[in-house]
Amino acid sequence: MLQLNNIHKTFYPNTPDERRALHDVSQSLEPGDFVTIIGSNGAGKSTLLNMLAGTLLPDEGDVWIDGKDVTALPEEKRAKLIGRVFQNPLSGTAPGMTIEENMMISLGRTKRRSLFKGVTKKTRERFRELLSTLEIGLENRLNSKVGLLSGGERQALSLLMATFTEPKILLLDEHTAALDPSKQSLIINLTKDLVKKHKLTTVMVTHQMEQAIDLGNRLWMMDEGSIIFEANEERKKDLTVPDLLSEFENIRGRRMASDRALLAK
Amino acid sequence: MIHALYGAVESGLIYAIMALGVYISFRILDFPDLTVDGSFVTGGAVAAVMIVGGTNPVIATLAGAIAGLLAGCVTGLLHTKGNINPLLAGILMMIALYSVNLRIMGQPNIPMLNETTLFSVLSSWWQSLHLDAIFIAPFEWIGITDFAPDTFYIIVSMIVIALIVKKLLDFFLRTEAGITLRATGDNQSMVKSFSTNTNLYIVAGMGISNALVGLSGALVVQHNGFADVNLGVGMIIIGLASVIIGEVLFGKDKIVRMTLAVILGSIVYRVIYSLALRVDFLEASDMKLITAIIVIAALVVPNMLEKSKAKRQFKKSKQAALKRKEKGEVQHASTE
Numbered sequence: 066m067l068q069l070n071n072i073h074k075t076f077y078p079n080t081p082d083e084r085r086a087l088h089d090v091s092q093s094l095e096p097g098d099f100v101t102i103i104g105s106n107g108a109g110k111s112t113l114l115n116m117l118a119g120t121l122l123p124d125e126g127d128v129w130i131d132g133k134d135v136t137a138l139p140e141e142k143r144a145k146l147i148g149r150v151f152q153n154p155l156s157g158t159a160p161g162m163t164i165e166e167n168m169m170i171s172l173g174r175t176k177r178r179s180l181f182k183g184v185t186k187k188t189r190e191r192f193r194e195l196l197s198t199l200e201i202g203l204e205n206r207l208n209s210k211v212g213l214l215s216g217g218e219r220q221a222l223s224l225l226m227a228t229f230t231e232p233k234i235l236l237l238d239e240h241t242a243a244l245d246p247s248k249q250s251l252i253i254n255l256t257k258d259l260v261k262k263h264k265l266t267t268v269m270v271t272h273q274m275e276q277a278i279d280l281g282n283r284l285w286m287m288d289e290g291s292i293i294f295e296a297n298e299e300r301k302k303d304l305t306v307p308d309l310l311s312e313f314e315n316i317r318g319r320r321m322a323s324d325r326a327l328l329a330k
Numbered sequence: 331m332i333h334a335l336y337g338a339v340e341s342g343l344i345y346a347i348m349a350l351g352v353y354i355s356f357r358i359l360d361f362p363d364l365t366v367d368g369s370f371v372t373g374g375a376v377a378a379v380m381i382v383g384g385t386n387p388v389i390a391t392l393a394g395a396i397a398g399l400l401a402g403c404v405t406g407l408l409h410t411k412g413n414i415n416p417l418l419a420g421i422l423m424m425i426a427l428y429s430v431n432l433r434i435m436g437q438p439n440i441p442m443l444n445e446t447t448l449f450s451v452l453s454s455w456w457q458s459l460h461l462d463a464i465f466i467a468p469f470e471w472i473g474i475t476d477f478a479p480d481t482f483y484i485i486v487s488m489i490v491i492a493l494i495v496k497k498l499l500d501f502f503l504r505t506e507a508g509i510t511l512r513a514t515g516d517n518q519s520m521v522k523s524f525s526t527n528t529n530l531y532i533v534a535g536m537g538i539s540n541a542l543v544g545l546s547g548a549l550v551v552q553h554n555g556f557a558d559v560n561l562g563v564g565m566i567i568i569g570l571a572s573v574i575i576g577e578v579l580f581g582k583d584k585i586v587r588m589t590l591a592v593i594l595g596s597i598v599y600r601v602i603y604s605l606a607l608r609v610d611f612l613e614a615s616d617m618k619l620i621t622a623i624i625v626i627a628a629l630v631v632p633n634m635l636e637k638s639k640a641k642r643q644f645k646k647s648k649q650a651a652l653k654r655k656e657k658g659e660v661q662h663a664s665t666e
Contacts, residue, residue: 118523144525157523159516162509169506170513173524178506210583226524 066266067094067117067234072126074112074290086112087123088290099260099267099281103274103309108287110270114238117268119143131233145174148227148265150220150240157223160212164203164222167211168192171226195229196222199255217248221255228259235260237269241276253280274306288317336479338604342597343488344549345568347495349576349596350589351398351542352569357588358503359515359535361409364420364566366543368427369401371562373544375434378442378557387448391548398544399537401427406533431559440557447552449484456483484553491549495542496589502538503585511535543569564618571621572596574628599624 074087086109094100104110115121117128119140127136130146151157158167165184172188184192189207196204199221203214211219220240228235237256241249253276260267271277277284284301286294286309293316296304348370355363373394380390401423408419432438456462462481469478479485502508513521514531522528543565551557576595581588599621606612606620 141522141525141527144523149523156517157520159513159520161516162513166509166513169509170521170526171524172506173510173521173526178510178526180502180505180507183504183506183509 066096066098066131067092067268068129069093069116070127070129072113072116072123072128074116074121074123078124085290087116090126090290090292092285092292094266094268094283096266097264098283099265100269100283100285101277101281102268102270102285102287103272103277104287107289109290110287111238112290113287114236114268114270117234118147118149118236146233147236148174148230148232148234149236150223150227150238152239152242154216154219154223154243157226158211158219160210162211163208164196164211164214165189165192165207167222168195168226171230174230174232195225198258199225201251215248217244217251220244220248220252224252224255224259228263228265231263231265233266235265235267237267237271239270239272242272256280274309278304278306278309286313288313293317333479334604334608335601336485338600339597340484340488340553341550342600343485343492343593344553345546345572345600346492346593346596347549348543348546348565349569349572349592350495350499351539351546352566353573353588353592354499354535354539354542355402356570356573357515358512359532359539361416361515361532361536362420363402363405363536363539364417365401365405365423365427365536365540366420366566366569367562367564368424368431369398369540369543369562370547370550370565371431371557371559372401372427372434373398373547374551374557374561375431375440375547375559376544377548378440378551379434379436381442381445381447381552382440387446387451387552391448391545391552394548395541395545398547399541401544402536402538402540403533405540406536409536410529410532428559435557435559438559440551441555442551442557443555447555448549449487449552452487453481453483456481456487461486488549492593495545496593499542499589500586507531564621567618567621567625568599571625571628572599574625575599578628578632 069090069092072087072090074085076082076084076086084107090109090113102110102113112121116123119135119138119142123136127134129135130143133146135143135146149157159170162170165188169183169188192207193204196207201218201221203218203222211222214222220243224240240256241252244252256269257280259265267281269277269280278301282298282301284296284304285292294309294312348366352363352366355361355366375394376397377387377390377394380393381387385393405419405423408414408422409416412419414422461483465482465486466475466478469475503512510521510526511531511534514526514528514535518528521531547561550561572595573592574595575598576591576593577588579598580591580594582591602624603617603620606617607614612620
């Protein structure tokens with residue numbers, strides 16, 4: 066479903082600020098795989114995700130999604146195949162527009178936009194049904210401005226909008242990091258449900274090791290632009306946070322340098 | 331006096347179409363577009379040249395709108411493909427269009443007093459139907475014939491044209507494409523992440539915005555009876571003034587309500603304009619200053635009111651807390 070072949074990316078090459086963000090990353094995901102990526106700041110997690118989304122072009126290597134070479138495909142074209150939820154709850158929705166209008170925009174992945182009436186009775190009913198699965202009462206607020214929703218509600222809406230059109234790949238970029246713990250567990254549970262319901266191939270970046278272990282069937286640990294450790298489905302079942310930390314120490318010969326990763330439960 | 335007001339309402343309605351264009355760029359796309367100063371004249375110039383050349387005024391007016399559309403698309407391309415800051419892209423187009431407009435017109439001023447314009451056609455059509463008699467009837471009935479305008483055809487036809495433009499715009503902004511256009515102005519990266527070429531929407535939106543500006547310019551030159559290369563100076567500020575006045579006085583969240591508010595805002599602006607001209611120490615040349623002051627006031631005053639309201643509330647709650655405290659102490663003392 067997703068294949069990365071020998072991806073290299075260096076920022077500011079040949080200057081004193083040169084930073085190797087990704088170094089020879091090759092991986093592949095089967096349909097329905099759910100991989101969580103952990104790593105300290107600057108490990109290359111976000112660069113990898115941006116590479117998948119098409120916001121960044123690799124220096125070398127290529128990206129394949131669903132049997133197609135998408136390396137040179139610009140972000141908005143590639144987005145046909147990709148659903149994305151951002152860290153900032155404000156990023157995934159348009160605040161000045163209503164819930165149903167936002168839902169309308171997310172339909173853009175599956176069809177061309179017409180000069181017909183935007184939200185018809187039929188689509189409204191469909192949106193209402195979809196929103197009711199979130200179980201946070203958004204189905205009764207179809208005409209509310211999204212800017213009036215709380216961060217958790219907005220993130221739940223973003224998640225729904227990214228998934229219900231069933232993209233080939235779902236990218237989750239620390240999508241619970243900006244929420245308080247109770248909202249985090251709401252979003253995590255929704256993520257589990259929606260990914261399962263639509264059988265989505267998912268890539269999730271997180272800072273929280275427990276989350277990374279709890280979710281998905283695969284796990285990659287990144288450091289200095291490489292995937293230094295990976296756990297498959299079997300290995301992941303009995304993985305613990307201390308396991309991960311000691312793995313890191315064994316491989317790198319030093320402690321994991323991220324207080325966020327350590328402190329976060 | 332009252333007749334000056336009718337004139338103000340007439341111009342308000344004609345310039346309202348330009349203000350609707352500014353509303354699209356300024357509010358919906360969040361693109362402060364200075365192209366307006368140029369594209370307004372471009373629309374007028376194209377219409378004037380064609381009318382003088384003997385073209386049907388309806389076609390000439392629509393051609394003015396198309397000229398505006400093209401100018402707006404170029405501004406949109408400068409911003410999206412050329413990566414030029416929106417303000418700068420607009421300024422560049424405004425300057426470039428000044429020369430283009432002179433080329434189109436061939437001379438700085440085109441008089442068209444005896445030409446067949448949209449308004450002269452409407453006027454003869456109106457008179458042949460004797461419609462004024464119907465409209466003046468209520469005035470006669472109340473006995474205020476003196477307060478009636480000489481003729482109703484401009485007001486009525488402009489109300490019809492402005493409402494048609496408003497209705498079309500309302501409809502468009504609620505289509506799938508229209509919703510996407512609005513979302514592009516609201517959160518561009520989000521729209522992009524749902525596989526939409528936002529650049530296309532920005533270019534198209536700027537085109538539609540300036541098409542309305544060009545249409546308004548084409549109507550204004552026919553209403554004035556001449557086209558002038560300097561007609562557009564400060565037009566963007568007049569547009570902004572109309573949008574902001576409309577928002578402050580009549581604005582609501584709904585699109586249907588906002589487009590109406592912009593039209594009313596334009597009329598209110600023209601009424602203020604004509605009243606200001608009647609003040610003795612003000613001259614016509616002071617109008618640009620007054621317009622700027624109106625816009626500044628409309629931008630600043632609501633903010634200040636909000637702040638002072640918050641301040642008053644804070645003081646009030648503080649005083650209430652103080653009173654409670656005093657009372658509490660008194661009670662405390664009495665129990666001792």
